Amino acid sequence: xxxxxxxxxxxxxxxxxxxxxxxxxxxxxxxxxxxxxxxxxxxxxxxxxxxxxxxxxxxxxxxxxxxxxxxxxxxxxxxxxxxxxxxxxxxxxxxxxxxxxxxxxxxxxxxxxxxxxxxxxxxxxxxxxxxxxxxxxxxxxxxxxxxxxxxxxxxxxxxxxxxxxxxxxxxxxxxxxxxxxxxxxxxxxxxxxxxxxxxxxxxxxxxxxxxxxxxxxxxxxxxxxxxxxxxxxxxxxxxxxxxxxxxxxxxxxxxxxxxxxxxxxxxxxxxxxxxxxxxxxxxxxxxxxxxxxxxxxxxxxxxxxxxxxxxxxxxxxxxxxxxxxxxxxxxxxxxxxxxxxxxxxxxxxxxxxxxxxxxxxxxxxxxxxxxxxxxxxxxxxxxxxxxxxxxxxxxxxxxxxxxxxxxxxxxxxxxxxxxxxxxxxxxxxxxxxxxxxxxxxxxxxxxxxxxxxxxxxxxxxxxxxxxxxxxxxxxxxxxxxxxxxxxxxxxxxx
Numbered sequence: 001x002x003x004x005x006x007x008x009x010x011x012x013x014x015x016x017x018x019x020x021x022x023x024x025x026x027x028x029x030x031x032x033x034x035x036x037x038x039x040x041x042x043x044x045x046x047x048x049x050x051x052x053x054x055x056x057x058x059x060x061x062x063x064x065x066x067x068x069x070x071x072x073x074x075x076x077x078x079x080x081x082x083x084x085x086x087x088x089x090x091x092x093x094x095x096x097x098x099x100x101x102x103x104x105x106x107x108x109x110x111x112x113x114x115x116x117x118x119x120x121x122x123x124x125x126x127x128x129x130x131x132x133x134x135x136x137x138x139x140x141x142x143x144x145x146x147x148x149x150x151x152x153x154x155x156x157x158x159x160x161x162x163x164x165x166x167x168x169x170x171x172x173x174x175x176x177x178x179x180x181x182x183x184x185x186x187x188x189x190x191x192x193x194x195x196x197x198x199x200x201x202x203x204x205x206x207x208x209x210x211x212x213x214x215x216x217x218x219x220x221x222x223x224x225x226x227x228x229x230x231x232x233x234x235x236x237x238x239x240x241x242x243x244x245x246x247x248x249x250x251x252x253x254x255x256x257x258x259x260x261x262x263x264x265x266x267x268x269x270x271x272x273x274x275x276x277x278x279x280x281x282x283x284x285x286x287x288x289x290x291x292x293x294x295x296x297x298x299x300x301x302x303x304x305x306x307x308x309x310x311x312x313x314x315x316x317x318x319x320x321x322x323x324x325x326x327x328x329x330x331x332x333x334x335x336x337x338x339x340x341x342x343x344x345x346x347x348x349x350x351x352x353x354x355x356x357x358x359x360x361x362x363x364x365x366x367x368x369x370x371x372x373x374x375x376x377x378x379x380x381x382x383x384x385x386x387x388x389x390x391x392x393x394x395x396x397x398x399x400x401x402x403x404x405x406x407x408x409x410x411x412x413x414x415x416x417x418x419x420x421x422x423x424x425x426x427x428x429x430x431x432x433x434x435x436x437x438x439x440x441x442x443x444x445x446x447x448x449x450x451x452x453x454x455x456x457x458x459x460x461x462x463x464x465x466x467x468x469x470x471x472x473x474x475x476x477x478x479x480x481x482x483x484x485x486x487x488x489x490x491x492x493x494x
Contacts, residue, residue, distance in 0.1 A: 030206035038210040041198050045136040045163035048193035052161045053133075057116040063158045063190050064110050070186035071151045071179065072103035080147045080182075084175040090144050090327035091269040098268070098428065099148050105432055105440035106152050106459075110159045113460045126471035131464045133161040135216025140208060140230060141176055142222040143169040144272040144327055145442065149221050150179050152442040154197055160463040165215060166199040167208040169222065177201060209233065219458065221443045227451070238458055240443050241450020243274025244364040244393025245426045248381050248411065249290060251283045253401035257423070259293035261401075262370070265425040266347045267298075271368040272327030275397055275430040275444070278365055279352075281384050284376045291349070291372065300330070300345035307350050307361070309337040310369065315360045330368040355387040363392045378407055382414055389416050395446025395455060399426045418447050418455035432457065 055063070071077060077100040078093075085091050114120070120129040139153045150166060157164045168176030180199035187194050200207055208226070212218045212233035220230035220239045227239035245265075249258050265277045282290050295301065302310060313336050314325045325333050330348050334341045341348065347368035355362050361371040375381045385398060399421040400411055412420055421429035424436065432440030439457040447455030454462070481488045 028206065030210055034204065034207045035210060037200075038207060038214060041165050041200070041211070042136060042214055044195040045165055045198060048195035049133065049136065049161065049163050051193045052196065055116065055161055057114060060116060060159050060161060061111055063187070063192055064107060064155045066186045066190040067151065067154050067158055067183060068103055068107040070182050070189075071147070071154075072100050072107075074100065076182060077103070077147070080175060080179055083178060084145075084147055084172055087173075087175050088143050088171045090171075091272050092329070095268050099145070101434070102148050102431065102440060102442070103151050103155075105434060106155055106442070109432070109440045110155050110460050113159075115160045115460055115464055119466070124473070126473040128469040128471075130467040130469065131160065132467060134463050134465055135162060137162050137164045137463070138208075138211040138215040138218040138230075139164045139166045140212070140218060140220040140222055140226055141166055141168045141172065143171045145269065146172040146176050147179050149442040150176065150183070153219060154183050156458075156460050156463045158192075158196065159460055162463055163196045164198070165211055166197070167211055168199065168203050170203055173201075173203060212237070217463075219443060219462075231451070238443065238445065238454065238462055239452050240274075240458075241395045241446030241452055242364050242392055243276075243396040243444075244278050244362075244388065244391070245275055245396065245430075246279040246281065246385055246388050246393070246398045247277055247426065248385065248398070248400045248402070248407075249280060249282045249286070250378060250381070250400070250402045250404065250407060251285050252403045253286070253290075254423075255286060255290050255293050258401040259290060259297045261423075261425045262294060263297040263299070263347065265427040266368055266370050268425075268427040270327040270329060271347070272366055273427050274364065274366070275427040276366075277370055277399075277426055278393070279362055279388055280370060280372045281375050281381050282372060283378075283381070284374050287374045294349060294372075298344065298346035299349045300334075300341045300347070301349045301351065306334075306337065306339050309339060310334075310348070310350065311360055313337045314365070314367070314369070319357075319360065321364075321366060326366045328367060333367060333369065355384060355391065357391055359391075362388050378410070382410060385411070385415055389449075393417075393450075395448070395450030395452065396444065397421065397426060397430050399424070399429070416449045418445060418449075419457075430457075 115131045118128055119131040137157055141149055153164055166176055166180060176199055180197055183197045184194040187196055212230050218230040218237035220227045230237040230239050262277050268276055316322055330346055331341055350361050350371050352361050352371040352373055375384055394416045395418055397417050397419045398415050400408055401423050408422055419430050429436050432438040439459045441457040441459055443458035445452045445454035445456050
């Protein structure tokens with residue numbers, strides 16, 4: 001075993017329809033060569049940071065713009081996206097423009113914030129805040145959507161005068177290396193040191209773990225095993241949690257708009273995003289009409305037999321998702337399951353009644369397959385949301401199609417998620433859209449619900465340290481009676 005992030009195929013010799021889980025090989029101990037490689041990457045990153053340490057706000061903003069244009073211009077982004085799809089076999093070229101404009105939005109948000117010197121003043125409290133670099137960042141990349149993830153990290157890091165050492169997934173290694181080459185070329189053209197961005201050319205689990213242990217901060221966007229490793233590295237880390245986006249569609253919803261938005265979200269990059277719709281909870285009185293509209297949008301309703309066949313190929317005997325059915329077209333997944341869908345059908349709908357860990361279709365699917373549930377009474381919908389998130393996806397997101405603000409409030413009060421989208425495509429809204437106010441990002445924190453340190457969208461402020469300077473102000477000391485309220489002078493409990 002060579003210890004690389006090697007994926008091994010199980011169930012060899014089984015039926016062609018049998019699921020094959022791609023497992024990460026158990027890591028060996030890090031070699032001396034890898035330790036030296038990690039140390040050299042870190043040395044070069046720190047040297048590059050010294051060069052940009054004196055950059056002012058205008059200089060880092062110019063650098064962020066150079067990085068953004070180098071990667072988000074249409075010619076380059078299309079080429080990188082095609083390379084990613086061909087290398088990993090996951091995702092698709094459709095929706096590429098949406099992903100390209102995500103970089104534009106990330107850059108927009110970065111340019112509107114301060115990150116060098118004084119970043120905020122609060123005179124009434126005598127406070128001034130100064131932005132400082134977080135340091136050298138270990139950037140752990142996912143196999144899906146590596147390009148936008150890298151560029152998002154690069155823009156935010158440059159904005160804060162950080163360096164990044166990227167650790168790619170082996171199935172998207174070449175794409176990561178090419179993206180890094182372009183990022184470095186942009187740095188050079190802008191007159192900045194190229195070693196602000198480096199990428200491990202021979203990724204392995206031991207090397208990734210070493211980088212996480214010696215860098216100042218880890219930002220891990222990938223599988224849960226890698227995120228847990230980041231948190232166990234002994235250094236600060238921002239990780240992400242699993243998604244299982246659940247949408248509530250009540251009787252006030254615009255059925256056509258809700259079905260269209262469901263299709264947009266479910267089809268994005270072959271459903272690979274953790275924000276793609278996974279479960280639909282539809283009010284009983286509109287269930288049949290909504291299901292019919294979903295079919296007009298390109299949905300195929302699986303029969304009970306087809307549902308069982310899908311389950312057999314999408315999950316292995318231990319309940320793990322099989323990699324051959326992640327981010328693949330619906331037709332390919334159906335074929336693997338032993339049935340065919342019409343050519344005009346783009347996603348598969350599975351009718352579900354049960355919720356629980358033994359019912360896999362209420363968990364995250366990461367492909368163009370979604371589950372639909374019927375509910376009666378909004379209180380029951382809320383109970384179902386709670387039950388679904390006990391299966392998976394706590395901290396990530398849910399959405400609602402309603403025109404009743406009271407129901408939006410009810411959902412927001414109880415849902416254990418970091419973000420709720422109202423009447424919009426979940427996959428576009430969660431990570432920021434030009435028509436909502438969510439911060440643009442490629443990394444979604446899921447809070448303590450999902451085992452993360454933050455429930456926010458990861459952005460500029462997470463890439464910097466902040467020094468607070470405090471001056472004295474007029475004394476702000478309320479009376480004890482005001483502070484303790486009704487308990488002031490009450491009987492003590494000692």
